[in-house]
Amino acid sequence: xxxxxxxxxxxxxxxxxxxxxxxxxxxxxxxxxxxxxxxxxxxxxxxxxxxxxxxxxxxxxxxxxxxxxxxxxxxxxxxxxxxxxxxxxxxxxxxxxxxxxxxxxxxxxxxxxxxxxxxxxxxxxxxxxxxxxxxxxxxxxxxxxxxxxxxxxxxxxxxxxxxxxxxxxxxxxxxxxxxxxxxxxxxxxxxxxxxxxxxxxxxxxxxxxxxxxxxxxxxxxxxxxxxxxxxxxxxxxxxxxxxxxxxxxxxxxxxxxxxxxxxxxxxxxxxxxxxxxxxxxxxxxxxxxxxxxxxxxxxxxxxxxxxxxxxxxxxxxxxxxxxxxxxxxxxxxxxxxxxxxxxxxxxxxxxxxxxxxxxxxxxxxxxxxxxxxx
Amino acid sequence: xxxxxxxxxxxxxxxxxxxxxxxxxxxxxxxxxxxxxxxxxxxxxxxxxxxxxxxxxxxxxxxxxxxxxxxxxxxxxxxxxxxxxxxxxxxxxxxxxxxxxxxxxxxxxxxxxxxxxxxxxxxxxxxxxxxxxxxxxxxxxxxxxxxxxxxxxxxxxxxxxxxxxxxxxxxxxxxxxxxxxxxxxxxxxxxxxxxxxxxxxxxxxxxxxxxxxxxxxxxxxxxxxxxxxxxxxxxxxxxxxxxxxxxxxxxxxxxxxxxxxxxxxxxxxxxxxxxxxxxxxxxxxxxxxxxxxxxxxxxxxxxxxxxxxxxxxxxxxxxxxxxxxxxxxxxxxxxxxxxxxxxxxxxxxxxxxxxxxxxxxxxxxxxxxxxxxxxxxxxxxxxxxxxxxxx
Numbered sequence: 001x002x003x004x005x006x007x008x009x010x011x012x013x014x015x016x017x018x019x020x021x022x023x024x025x026x027x028x029x030x031x032x033x034x035x036x037x038x039x040x041x042x043x044x045x046x047x048x049x050x051x052x053x054x055x056x057x058x059x060x061x062x063x064x065x066x067x068x069x070x071x072x073x074x075x076x077x078x079x080x081x082x083x084x085x086x087x088x089x090x091x092x093x094x095x096x097x098x099x100x101x102x103x104x105x106x107x108x109x110x111x112x113x114x115x116x117x118x119x120x121x122x123x124x125x126x127x128x129x130x131x132x133x134x135x136x137x138x139x140x141x142x143x144x145x146x147x148x149x150x151x152x153x154x155x156x157x158x159x160x161x162x163x164x165x166x167x168x169x170x171x172x173x174x175x176x177x178x179x180x181x182x183x184x185x186x187x188x189x190x191x192x193x194x195x196x197x198x199x200x201x202x203x204x205x206x207x208x209x210x211x212x213x214x215x216x217x218x219x220x221x222x223x224x225x226x227x228x229x230x231x232x233x234x235x236x237x238x239x240x241x242x243x244x245x246x247x248x249x250x251x252x253x254x255x256x257x258x259x260x261x262x263x264x265x266x267x268x269x270x271x272x273x274x275x276x277x278x279x280x281x282x283x284x285x286x287x288x289x290x291x292x293x294x295x296x297x298x299x300x301x302x303x304x305x306x307x308x309x310x311x312x313x314x315x316x317x318x319x320x321x322x323x324x325x326x327x328x329x330x331x332x333x334x335x336x337x338x339x340x341x342x343x344x345x346x347x348x349x350x351x352x353x354x355x356x357x358x359x360x361x362x363x364x365x366x367x368x369x370x371x372x373x374x
Numbered sequence: 375x376x377x378x379x380x381x382x383x384x385x386x387x388x389x390x391x392x393x394x395x396x397x398x399x400x401x402x403x404x405x406x407x408x409x410x411x412x413x414x415x416x417x418x419x420x421x422x423x424x425x426x427x428x429x430x431x432x433x434x435x436x437x438x439x440x441x442x443x444x445x446x447x448x449x450x451x452x453x454x455x456x457x458x459x460x461x462x463x464x465x466x467x468x469x470x471x472x473x474x475x476x477x478x479x480x481x482x483x484x485x486x487x488x489x490x491x492x493x494x495x496x497x498x499x500x501x502x503x504x505x506x507x508x509x510x511x512x513x514x515x516x517x518x519x520x521x522x523x524x525x526x527x528x529x530x531x532x533x534x535x536x537x538x539x540x541x542x543x544x545x546x547x548x549x550x551x552x553x554x555x556x557x558x559x560x561x562x563x564x565x566x567x568x569x570x571x572x573x574x575x576x577x578x579x580x581x582x583x584x585x586x587x588x589x590x591x592x593x594x595x596x597x598x599x600x601x602x603x604x605x606x607x608x609x610x611x612x613x614x615x616x617x618x619x620x621x622x623x624x625x626x627x628x629x630x631x632x633x634x635x636x637x638x639x640x641x642x643x644x645x646x647x648x649x650x651x652x653x654x655x656x657x658x659x660x661x662x663x664x665x666x667x668x669x670x671x672x673x674x675x676x677x678x679x680x681x682x683x684x685x686x687x688x689x690x691x692x693x694x695x696x697x698x699x700x701x702x703x704x705x706x707x708x709x710x711x712x713x714x715x716x717x718x719x720x721x722x723x724x725x726x727x728x729x730x731x732x733x734x735x736x737x738x739x740x741x742x743x744x745x746x747x748x749x750x751x752x753x754x755x756x757x758x759x760x761x762x763x764x765x
Contacts, residue, residue, distance in 0.1 A: 067498075145744035150498040152744065155737035162730035166723055302505070349517065355509030362502045367491040 012364045013312060013329075016357060020329055023336040030343040037335055039217040043202070044331040046222035047287045048307065050229050051280030051300070052327045054273050055308045059318040060237065061269030062249035063142055065309075065362075068153035069301035070161045071134050072277020077164075079127025080282055080291050081187065083119050084196050085175045090122050091115065117204075120197035120286060127278040134160075135274030139267035154301070161298050168293050191291040201225050202287045222287060229279070230320050236272075245269050249316055280304075306330060306358030309365045333357060388735060389685040392702040396709065402716050403709040410708065412589045417704040418697070419552060419592035420660040422599045424653035425677045425696045427646050429606055431496075432691045433615070434642035435622030438678050441485040441500035441643065445650025446670035447511045448478035453547075453655060453664055454515070454538060458527045462546030464554070467659060470547075474651040481507065482647030486640030493625075497688075497740075504674060515666060538666050548662035552592035560588035595656060602649075603693050618642055622689070653677075679703060679732040688743040706731065 006014060027034050051069065058066045083090070091111050098106030111118065138156060142149050168187045173179055178191050192198075204221030236242045247255040248265045256262050281300075285291050308318055311326020338350035400410070424442070431439040452474030456466045485503055492499040519525045520536035530538055609615045617638050620628040629635050654673055658664050681691060684699020707728055714724020 141741065144748065145741055146748060147494070148497075148740060148744035148747075150495065151501070152737060152740045154498065154501065155733055155740060159730060159733040159737045162726060162733050165726040166730060169720065169723055169726070349513075352509050352513045352516065355505060355512065359502050359506035359509060363488065363499065363506055366495060366499050366502065367488060 010312070010364070010368075012361060013310060016310060016329060016333065016361075020332045020336065023333070023340045026344070027336065027340050030340055032336075032339045032343055033215065035214055035216050037339060039215070040335045041328065041332045042223070043217070043219050043287065044335060045327050046202070046219050046226055047284045048280075048304065048331060049226040049323065049327050050283050051277060051304045052307045052311075052323045053226075053229055053233055053320075054276035054280055055304060055313070056233055056237070056318050056320070056323065057245065057269040057272040057276070059308070059313060059316060060242075060249045061245045061266050062252060062316055063266055063269060063273075064149040064153070064315055065305045065365075066153060066270075066273050066277070067150055067301045067305065068138060068157040068160075069273075069277045069304055070157035070297040071138055072131055072274040073281040073297040073300055074160055074164050075131035075134055075274065076123075076127045076278035076281035076285075077291060077293060077297065078130050079123045079125075079278060080193070080285055081173065081178060081191065081293075082126050083123035084178060084191070084193070085173055086122075087119055087175075087196060091118065094118065116197045116200045120200045120282070123197065123282050124279055127282060128275055131275040131278035132271050135271035136267060138274060139270030142270055143263045143266055157301055158298065161295065165294050187293055189292070189294050189296075191293065193285055193289060193291060197286050198289050200286050201283060219287065222283065225283060229276070230323065233276070234320050241265070241268065302358055302362070303330065303354075306361045309361045310357075313365075314368065315365055330358070386685055388683055388739065389698060389702060392683055392706065396702065396705045399706065399709040399713040402713040404716065405709065405712070408589055410705070413708050414701055414704060415589065415591055416552075416660065417707075418700050419595035419599070420657050421677065421680065421700055421704070422696060423602060423656045424650060424673055425681050425700060426599070426602055426606065426693070427649035427653050428677060428681055429691050429693070429696070430609070430618070430649075431642050431646045432686070432689065433610070433622055434618040434639055435625070435689065436489065436639060436642060437497045437688045438681070439500055439643065439646050439650075440497055440674060440678065441489070441503050442646060442650040442677065443504040443670045443674040444481040444485055444507050445474075445478045445647035446654035446673045447507060448474040448481055448647070449651040449654035450658070450664060450666070450670060451477055451511075451515070452651070453544060453658060454519070454525070454530065454542065454666075457542055457544065457546065457664075458525045458530055460527070460546070463550055466547045467550060467655060470655050471652055474655065475648055478648045478651040479644055482644035483640060485647060486643035489643060490636045490639055508671070511670075512667065540666055542664040542666055544658055544662050544664055547659045549660065551595050551598070551656060551659055554594035555597075557591040557593040558588055559591060592660070595660070598656070606693060614638070614641065675732060675736075676703070679735055682735055682739040687739060689747075703732075 024034060024037070027037060051073075054069060054072060055066050058064065094106065095108055095111050097103070098111075141156065142153065145152050171187070173185070173187055177195075178187055180186050180188055201222040202219040205224070206220055207216065207218040209216045237246065244255065244260045245265045245268065247258070247260055248262050252262050255265075281297070307326040307330040308322050309326065310330050311322035311324065313319070313322040313326070334350065334354060337353045338348060341349050341353075424446075427442055427445065428439050431437070449470065452470035452472070455473050456470045461469055485500065488503055489496045489499055514523070516537040518536075519538050520531045525531060525536075525538065530542060532539055610619070617628070617633045620631065620633060621635055621638055625635050650673075654670065657673065658669065661669075680699040680703040681695060682699070683703045684695035684697070686692070686695035686699065710728040710731075711721045711724035714727055715721040
């Protein structure tokens with residue numbers, strides 16, 4: 001029974017889970033508060049959850065781990081920056097819509113009170129079609145390079161990020177909070193979302209208990225948003241299309257024989273993955289408070305990939321539970337190692353531990369599947 | 375016929391595009407020919423060895439060895455030690471190589487072992503392995519050095535007493551190989567100053583009437599590189615080299631021919647890692663400063679991009695590709711920022727452009743390779759079905 005559990009979970013996962021547990025146990029002894037740590041873990045879980053969720057469709061459809069996540073992130077960044085650039089226009093347009101079609105609830109008061117959530121929604125609504133288009137091309141590309149998806153995805157991500165570096169400088173953004181002050185053009189490296197949609201999800205329905213010995217903050221809204229997205233993915237994977245997608249991932253020959261259009265399913269999965277990546281980064285930004293442009297999205301795929309693998313996914317099988325467990329474990333370690341180890345050793349080893357854990361996990365997954373297939 | 379033509383163009387498209395880009399960018403940059411030649415010679419000396427280290431795994435069918443950063447890290451550890459001990463000059467470089475070699479061999483065996491367990495996706499595995507070992511390297515250099523591993527030179531250590539500084543000066547071995555045999559090519563009218571300053575005898579000097587200014591040639595480095603090219607040419611003909619090529623053609627056929635596939639693949643990676651270690655040491659003696667936590671990262675990416683720009687593919691690379699790649703890639707490297715500045719008025723754009731090109735070119739090369747392979751697979755399947763000529 002125990003042996004079977006170890007076999008199912010795999011040694012690396014157990015070691016990492018035990019390590020995290022040890023960190024939580026050790027925390028009070030070195031003067032780190034468990035409740036704040038837990039709250040931080042939850043916040044980071046919510047921030048990163050959707051981006052990890054973006055791995056599922058592609059893994060299930062047999063396209064491998066989505067190292068091309070930066071492509072989705074770019075769509076999200078475009079949505080986020082455009083939502084700020086056009087913020088006034090969008091709100092004015094909505095109010096005009098209300099008067100034109102006599103929608104009584106869509107009045108100015110409603111728009112003023114819901115300004116921030118509306119801005120957030122507009123970011124997502126702008127990002128989705130961009131992500132869908134990029135994802136379509138990306139999917140078509142990946143269909144032509146079956147077997148080498150992961151390496152190519154990595155470099156598609158890298159080259160799109162560096163291409164956008166040029167674009168961020170040249171695109172005709174005008175909004176004064178976003179462009180460089182002295183030149184009047186070219187987007188800044190980090191853009192604050194304060195006053196637009198800072199913490200719209202995190203702070204809605206947030207549970208904040210602050211007494212003398214307890215300090216807990218739960219970003220309920222963000223967690224609910226993640227739960228809804230996870231539920232949507234879960235439902236989608238159980239529809240006809242979703243089942244066909246899983247079939248393509250498990251056995252493409254069999255899927256083709258049963259009349260499934262393999263390439264079409266793969267394209268859909270890549271589009272879905274890219275869209276989720278776009279939504280994921282917007283959720284991340286509203287909690288983080290800043291939009292990071294230029295080289296910001298460069299390495300963002302690795303933590304997401306590592307998270308889902310840590311949660312028990314393999315290169316060709318992943319589920320919602322993997323996302324939840326993995327993101328919690330990974331973000332838990334990221335939160336706990338700096339605080340606990342720093343207080344103990346007086347140095348910041350978190351970066352090193354993050355590198356070793358995340359890449360070790362990916363290596364483990366990459367080398368494992370071959371063994372099973374033999 | 376048309377397909378053949380298409381294949382030919384596809385095979386050489388990448389270098390062709392680069393020649394065209396350079397042809398436009400060079401006049402835009404406004405650099406003089408002798409400046410460009412000088413820069414290129416320096417960069418050929420600096421980078422060729424690293425790029426050459428990629429050839430052997432390609433021969434063995436393991437694709438682009440993204441794991442070469444492991445070797446680069448081993449070389450850097452060697453350099454850190456000689457800096458600490460204050461050994462300068464050629465003895466310092468040799469000692470750094472001697473220290474780096476065993477580390478590179480161990481890392482190479484590890485890398486080869488991991489890659490054998492991930493056959494068919496060596497590249498992505500090597501790439502992630504680079505990150506993983508980077509974590510271990512950081513742990514060693516940032517925490518263990520000066521604490522468990524004795525490093526005493528305060529110029530090397532962080533002020534807290536352990537861990538190595540972000541930038542380490544390699545003044546002791548700076549340019550030591552490049553200037554071992556001083557050689558200079560100079561225009562007739564500028565020749566005088568060198569004779570006056572240094573005495574003509576210490577220089578191998580070539581006077582050419584059509585050159586303006588002077589060009590220093592890193593002769594010793596170029597000789598080392600040439601020797602290494604000869605080594606690769608010889609190596610291809612040895613039993614081991616032939617085995618590797620057989621494995622590169624087909625692992626199963628090689629296996630049934632009695633070649634120890636896994637063992638040979640590990641040897642290929644070990645050789646590549648050790649050579650990358652030497653390559654990084656040559657690279658850094660030219661640069662003169664070691665970015666403890668970044669130098670190796672860039673080594674991998676730029677070497678691979680340069681090789682691909684030289685017209686190599688994931689499965690086929692020659693020595694000619696290496697030099698064509700170094701020249702074309704670094705030509706763009708030199709002219710792109712200035713050309714960008716003169717064209718659009720923003721040097722940053724040229725800078726981003728060359729980063730974009732480096733990544734984009736790797737992406738395109740990988741796509742072309744996978745595409746072609748899948749097409750061949752499809753064709754093979756079709757021929758098995760029996761309708762050979764038809765589509």
